[in-house]
Amino acid sequence: xxxxxxxxxxxxxxxxxxxxxxxxxxxxxxxxxxxxxxxxxxxxxxxxxxxxxxxxxxxxxxxxxxxxxxxxxxxxxxxxxxxxxxxxxxxxxxxxxxxx
Numbered sequence: 001x002x003x004x005x006x007x008x009x010x011x012x013x014x015x016x017x018x019x020x021x022x023x024x025x026x027x028x029x030x031x032x033x034x035x036x037x038x039x040x041x042x043x044x045x046x047x048x049x050x051x052x053x054x055x056x057x058x059x060x061x062x063x064x065x066x067x068x069x070x071x072x073x074x075x076x077x078x079x080x081x082x083x084x085x086x087x088x089x090x091x092x093x094x095x096x097x098x099x100x
Contacts, residue, residue: 044056053059087093 044059047053047063048056048059051059051062053062
């Protein structure tokens, strides 16, 4: 897939740069998704309050990213608990860290 670029002049940097055009059919199809979902109003309003977002889209995006981050942390903790690092004497590590 090829993105569409447009040459744009920046007065701040005084040079031309290429900008990805986001209002193209390809970009809208590939890089974002519109979803219709039936979600309780109280739940959406609470998410907006906790994420301090002004729009529903922003609030749900932040909430989903946070949920995925927490899920990934839990999965990482499971992997670490299967093969934990056991440090019997931390003095050697402290000395190495202090010498750097």
